Amino acid sequence: MARVVISGYYGFQNAGDEAVLYSMVKALRSFLPGLEISVLSNAPRQTATSLNVEGVNRWQPMAVFKALRRADLVISGGGSLFQNVTGWKSLFYYLGIVLLARLLRKPVVIYAQGLGPLKQTFSRWLTGKVLNMVQLITLRDSDSRKLLEELNVRRPQVYVTADPVLGLEPGDLDLSSGEKKWHDLGLTGPVIGISVRTWPGTEGCWPVLARVADKLVDEGWQVVFIPFQFPGDVEACRQVARLMQNRSVVIKENMDFKTIMGLIGRMQFLIGMRLHALILAAVMGIPFLALPYDPKVAAFARTVEQPSTTTLAGITCQGLTAAVQEALAQRDEHAERVRAAAVELRPRALDNARLVVEYLKKIVAED
Numbered sequence: 001m002a003r004v005v006i007s008g009y010y011g012f013q014n015a016g017d018e019a020v021l022y023s024m025v026k027a028l029r030s031f032l033p034g035l036e037i038s039v040l041s042n043a044p045r046q047t048a049t050s051l052n053v054e055g056v057n058r059w060q061p062m063a064v065f066k067a068l069r070r071a072d073l074v075i076s077g078g079g080s081l082f083q084n085v086t087g088w089k090s091l092f093y094y095l096g097i098v099l100l101a102r103l104l105r106k107p108v109v110i111y112a113q114g115l116g117p118l119k120q121t122f123s124r125w126l127t128g129k130v131l132n133m134v135q136l137i138t139l140r141d142s143d144s145r146k147l148l149e150e151l152n153v154r155r156p157q158v159y160v161t162a163d164p165v166l167g168l169e170p171g172d173l174d175l176s177s178g179e180k181k182w183h184d185l186g187l188t189g190p191v192i193g194i195s196v197r198t199w200p201g202t203e204g205c206w207p208v209l210a211r212v213a214d215k216l217v218d219e220g221w222q223v224v225f226i227p228f229q230f231p232g233d234v235e236a237c238r239q240v241a242r243l244m245q246n247r248s249v250v251i252k253e254n255m256d257f258k259t260i261m262g263l264i265g266r267m268q269f270l271i272g273m274r275l276h277a278l279i280l281a282a283v284m285g286i287p288f289l290a291l292p293y294d295p296k297v298a299a300f301a302r303t304v305e306q307p308s309t310t311t312l313a314g315i316t317c318q319g320l321t322a323a324v325q326e327a328l329a330q331r332d333e334h335a336e337r338v339r340a341a342a343v344e345l346r347p348r349a350l351d352n353a354r355l356v357v358e359y360l361k362k363i364v365a366e367d
Helices: 015-031 044-051 061-070 088-103 121-131 142-150 176-184 203-218 232-242 257-264 275-283 295-303 317-329 331-366
Strands: 003-007 036-041 054-057 073-079 108-113 136-139 157-160 191-195 222-225 269-272 288-290
Touching: 003 015, 003 061, 003 088, 015 036, 015 044, 015 073, 015 108, 015 257, 015 275, 015 331, 036 044, 036 061, 044 054, 054 061, 061 088, 073 088, 073 331, 088 108, 088 121, 108 331, 136 142, 136 331, 142 157, 142 295, 176 257, 191 203, 191 232, 191 275, 203 222, 203 232, 203 317, 222 232, 257 275, 269 275, 269 317, 275 288, 275 295, 275 331, 288 295, 288 317, 317 331
Parallel strands: 003 036, 003 073, 036 054, 073 108, 108 136, 136 157, 191 222, 191 269, 269 288
Antiparallel strands: none
């Protein structure tokens, strides 16, 4: 049976990235049952147990080398791996995995990635050089394709698809842990979820968001802060909640993506910074207002026809209040649009796995 290795930001207690990995594994095996999958992970045992894959410690060079050498195909993705906003080490690590695979003469697929931002000239040059060595690229948005063209990546075939998580069907998942969490929190009535994260230049908007959240509570809403990255997002959620005058709920536990999906599915609306908070809301058919700290967030909101604020750096209380009130006034219309968009995007999300499996079958047959 064919064997693939998946490289990405896995095993770091980030619910969005774990949802991406789950979606990839599920989709790949739906097209090729029995596919052997190894995942480079920060928590290899946990990854192996939860997904029935081989977990490989991403920090052990020899283990990584052996996994790549045994692979028929190496997959890099999904998420935003090729960017340098969070530092150069991350970018060089993921480019290094691709380069090592190619040195071992292993074909490489870039899987449903959102590229950038890439700020330094050298980073852009190096990324372009390495990506020109791969065999196939699928991207989750058209902006990434534009960046690929700017980087002079011409050799591999390129397809614009959709984020892998959009390929999930809620009815196929056990979301009971989210239902239990809902009842444990004692949530009743209309509930709005808020997803925030730390990011350079955004902390100044916390007082603004807190005042808007207070106004929502005054109007009868329950406000629940949902962390996606543990424990970093918990602290960001606490910072906003501490600035509020009214009571809110801050979830302090590390939750897996299925629990979060179950929770969001019970809510009436979501206000979010995290891209995969918005993607999971779309999968569950819940309308949202995007708080774009990164162009990818605004791009996704446009894709599923949901409202978005301006960039967070200079947002005012008046501006955010108006955006929230307008979004809530059209909540039913936004819900219809996001549900229709999610249905339309699901086949495109599954195209990532279909294209990979078609290519994998071809190279295995040639061998």
